[in-house]
Amino acid sequence: MTHGPDPLARFRVAAAAREAAGLKRTLRARTPDDDGLIDLASNDYLGLARDERLARAATAATLEWGTGSTGSRLVTGSTTLHAALERRLRAFTGAQDALVFSSGYLANLAAVAALGRDALVVSDTGNHASIVDACRLSRSRVVVTPHRDVTAVEKALADRDVEHAVVVTDAVFSVDGDLAPLAELHAAAVRQGALLVVDEAHSLGVLGFGGRGAVHAAGLAAEPGVVRTVTLSKSLGSQGGAVLGAAEVIETLIDTGRSFIFDTGLAPGSVAAALAAVDILHNQPELPGYVLTRAKELASMARELGLETNDPAGAVVPIVLGPPETALRAAVICAERGVRVGCFRPPSVPVGRSCLRLTARANLSSDDLAVIRGALTAVAEMVKVTM
CATH class of the missing domain: 3.40.640.10 (Type I PLP-dependent aspartate aminotransferase-like (Major domain))
Incomplete structure (x- = not known):
């Protein structure tokens, strides 16, 4: 029996090209405590995903329905x-x-x-x-x-x-x-x-x-x-x-x-x-205000350190770093210092605009902010070295 060209070869070639360009993506299975990292990567803006009131409601509905x-x-x-x-x-x-x-x-x-x-x-x-x-x-x-x-x-x-x-x-x-x-x-x-x-x-x-x-x-x-x-x-x-x-x-x-x-x-x-x-x-109509306050604090912190960011309209605070490799390295630096951040690269963002995406949460503490400042300080130092 004769066989034609390998139908999977093109996918391996494309995957190698993505990896060479710093665009390979991998799944990461987080633990219940996410290794103890401060969460600035999720969209849990009000901190309700682990709230017992939601868990009790979901459990009761599951048992009933x-x-x-x-x-x-x-x-x-x-x-x-x-x-x-x-x-x-x-x-x-x-x-x-x-x-x-x-x-x-x-x-x-x-x-x-x-x-x-x-x-x-x-x-x-x-x-x-x-x-x-x-x-x-x-x-x-x-x-x-x-x-x-x-x-x-x-x-x-x-x-x-x-x-x-x-x-x-x-x-x-x-x-x-x-x-x-x-x-x-x-x-x-x-x-x-x-x-x-x-x-x-x-x-x-x-x-x-x-x-x-x-x-x-x-x-x-x-x-x-x-x-x-x-x-x-x-x-x-x-x-x-x-x-x-x-x-x-x-x-x-x-x-x-x-x-x-x-x-x-x-x-x-x-x-x-x-x-x-x-x-x-x-x-609790005051909860959204806490998110906005923390977002503004994160953006102000980034600007003080010389990092490029926007004035946030909501919870999302991007830190633009340019090449995908720089964004990947910055995300690793943050994790090493106790902070989980989002890392966005093409095609999620335009070429040359790879970034960290920080998402503020209503329940971030002052102690959390101190750790975050340390992580962003290390990112700013890395950026200066690579420029």
Whole structure:
């Protein structure tokens, strides 16, 4: 029997090239205490992922409902818990209606792909990968505009040759940590008869009164032409996602959103944990303020040490280092000094913009900040040597 070329050879070649460029990625299995490192890498902004109130709620729901939802939400996967979470989310955020998904990624896929079908889709160049994928799945014409450029957005809308249009943006951008000009984007969308879809993954639980999000803070929560996607796995310390919007939007997603129709519903334990987290936010509206204070302290610390960073709009504080090898070395230095940080390299960021991503948490202590300063001091010293 004769054989043709090795079908796996191209993958080995590509993997070697990625490793040579400093772009190889590896899985790291963390321990329950994460080796005792201070966590600046996760998205657990309010420190709720290990909160006993969420764990108790998840345990009780799992014992009552079982470990899985047992099917898609249109078959057996919807429970009274799912309905309760949707009611709670819309009440908390001021949305007209809500629909829970099994992840924030899938919520974005449904919102953009379904609502953007047969329409022009205008997307910020800094948007999350889930939005990029959703734009492709919409099979519509997509215009990618420069970062936070409202003029470019409005021009794309005005020049379109189809009736309908959707503008999609992160609220707080996941790497740069800056805030989208939501009021201006909404005004442009209204003038041009377009829908505005806002991904609140990094703003729910951090921005707005009591963590109600950037859309709420901008006074747009009741606007019928604004759709929000949220994740339950960041500030809310659980798992899953949701779309918030007008009744017509939710009805459309139930009928046509493929990542809703064909996906198993969110597990009851995760639903219950998210419900508990929303209740905590409602009862402790001061929590988001702690996150923002710590983020500003981290950014100020980095600037004092001569490191390049932004003024954070939320919890995300990037430290731009340039080459991927430098970012990798900086992440190792931080871990050696007791701090776990995110390390972002292409394609997650543009070439030449590899960075550490620090994420602030509400429960960081003064002692934690002292350790973090020591780690960033060592990074700054390394950068000076390599320049």
